[in-house]
Amino acid sequence: MEEISGILQRSGSAIHYWVAGPKRAPMVAFTHGASMDHRMFAGQLPAVWKAGYRTLRWDIRGHGRSKPLGKVPLRMTDVAEDLQALLDNHLLGRQVCLVGQALGAQVSQQIVFSRPERVAALVVIGAGCVTFPAGPWHAWASAWSRAGCRLRSGRTLRQRLARASGIVPAVQTYAYDATQRLTRGELLAALRAGAGKIRSDPTYRIEQPLLLVHGEYDGTTGVRRLAPRWAARDPRCRYEVIRRAGHHAHQDNPAAFNRLLLEFLAEHFPLPRGLHP
Template structure:
């Protein structure tokens, strides 16, 4: 899903690593269950160590990937130089109890939702452009429902509201103007106002997968941000 970013980043002089989160793509079988976002963040640290990447890096993620990136900077801030978030909810902002309940209970709804229909809904609500919707459908088709439920279980337990917490590294916070997933669009301004080094950019003509729906605009924003806060040299 980051194919449109790898070329421009490499062309600007960056070393780029993309990876399949456990349970996604070719990172299967899913392994030990139950598992959570903390396990996925540990996987990323292990991968960086395996590649002998010791210094702080730019960590980016979309949706669940953005949640993992937040978990990493929370648990190991020394590993992160800058953070790039696409279409994710802030896991450390306080949220109403009813929203916490709704997130936890969604696992029950998904368990009984017919899988083919749920995959169709996921694909059509993920993106604005038909080719990106087709990509999303192919990606979710590769995940058995049992694995999807385990992954979603981890998402429902990823929130750690902490009123005094701040992300203290430069943060590029983005989401699509057409993103209707959860509370992302509604809560992004409060997140941007909370963190002292945050740049909040809305990607026009884009849904949840904003980096795929409008890669030209997103890439300009990303490269400008990195040139200022994380130059390739």
């Protein structure tokens, strides 16, 4: 299926996006992780289209084709506002299923928190919960992470990010290529955005259906350790570990992830009556 591309001017950046699928179909919006781009969800599109859904992919400001970075410093809330503007232009008042990986999942959670009526379901890949109360360790870990990034050269950072992305060589190659499209300054801005302040609200619960997944070998700090606690907190959460996969679980093992995604969509975000794949 051919995607239609577009550009949305937002706060000094030209936000590039791609949409495809029947206009009456429910929309699934994909948001990539820090230093990646819209291509990271290429392995999901054929399955989602075949199931009858409409898709939206985009490049976060400063990433991929969305240049320049524009508003600085880059914050999760700013990126969430960019995504909300895209959704306002394409949803026509309807709801959406948000799918996000790492920073993209944090951004998606921001929208669920601020505009819950717009979100029918949420899929989180390899990310932490932005509404867990932050312990003292979080500020310490974030400070050390930012300091470590500043000390590394651009090439070293790209190599490190590529190795951490997945266990499949093709996934690591993609990740390294994606980081090449960012300057060192853009790369550091993206990583800082992903290490931003957590919104602490111990009483908050995500009421929408939530599919929470991470790779069996995801080495990201806290993701595997805190995921069971997150799954126990939210009443409509389905928690799954993707076997033979790392941080980019949907890329390392697309067959397993796509099966879970389609099951989740069929149960919680089905096609309207009369609309068939």
